[in-house]
Amino acid sequence: MVKEQVKGTVVGVTGDGAAADAMRQIDPDVVAAYPITPQTEIVERFAEYVADGKVNTELVAVESEHSALSACCGASAAGARVMTCTASQGLALMHEMLYIASGNRLPIIMPMVNRTISAPINIHGDHSDSMGSRDASWIQLYCRDAQEVYDTTIQAVRVAEDQRVMLPVMVCLDGFMVSHDMEWVEMLPDEEVKQFIGPMRPVINLLDKDNPISIGALALPPVFFEHKVSMIRALEGAKSVIKEVADEYGALTGRQYGLVEPYLMDDAEVAIVVMSSAAGTTRTVVDVLRDQGVKAGVLRIRSFRPFPKDEVVQALRGVRAVAVMDRASSPGAVAAPIFSEVASAMYGEEARPKLVNYVFGLGGRDLPMEQVASVYERLQNVVSTGEVGPVLTYLGLRDG
């Protein structure tokens, strides 16, 4: 069914507000959430919608994030459309339940506001929280701005509940940089969102008394391995569903998203691979460099889990030097998480680019344009001299 493009309403809203408004339009059956900076505004705003009767949601005010996701798992197993949201320490406290949600194949949707993990305590944005959950079999989509937060939250419902997927989805947005930044966001009419996501058709439904089921049974060594791999295959298969849903949404709104977002990559000789809001800054630098005749490009990764290996290989094929920029570290590892993925993806390529890794912006430190420009400068040097230098470096650090 091909639909005509729909005109939306433009509002000024923060990233958190955009997530909360998408949640209002989704009108989930159950939301169980606990407030934590910088996600608080999502819960606050959504609680107002509940109090004002704008949604039919059962809002469960819990005493912790562990309980929030536990309540979500129960409600989802009972066949409800379920959402929650969290950040940082909250995600850490959910950690145990993350695996219960994905392992039981419960399609829970969760805006996740990226904030660093203590200690030392800090409330600002980096990706150390969600990178700690990267192997929990959740789909992780990272948004560049508030518009994408709104759009992705709506798309996530379709992706999670797709019968080929049946996995929970995290919609990640950068703490403060996106969560608290007032932006121009175009929102669909309520009715369009309702139609796009469709009614909940539960696959797993404990309340269906005519078809009794048991959830959470023991799977010992003779069967556990097969269960785990079937979940891994579903996560892999989610790539095509994420693309399908994004294409349908693109036809409806004119806003197109994929697993990756290449910017001026077709003829790029030097490129940065990055996620989330930093891609915006990087694009601005690329525009400046292009004016100076430098063939620079940006590859933004939108879907970190599942990781879009083919799309990354295709975009980086022919590029001569690439810097992967991580807003998280993996202490003691060869390099940071996105670099490791990109390096693994490129390893099988004969003519692979020279790869370097930068860790930047930990604890919410700003990424000024000059620093991005210095990365491109190094990449140009790598191309002209063939000398790569250290693989992992820290950008904007007072090193000494």
Add this chain to the structure above:
Amino acid sequence: MKIRRIENLSELPCVSEVPLGGILSNVGNSAQYRTGSWRTQRPIFKADICTNCLLCWINCPDGSIAVAEGKVTGIDEMHCKGCGICAYVCPTKPTKAMSMEQGGEY
């Protein structure tokens, strides 16, 4: 000593056959699970001493005391885990109608 049966792995579900999320739709299937294979001790029942007080029956965590018409008739050896609770609660003196003995095979 009998050797425990090794599962034939090829009879078990492969990746595409496992149920979504490990959900069981054949509910009540725990009866098929041989918890009796965990046993290192087994209960010995002496019907001639038994007063049929049914303390063993109500305390058995696995419902493994077989009862017919209000009388204990024996042990469900496929499910009895050999915990010894039945023998512990059995009140007959000086000899218990239910006592534990080494050996778990059945």
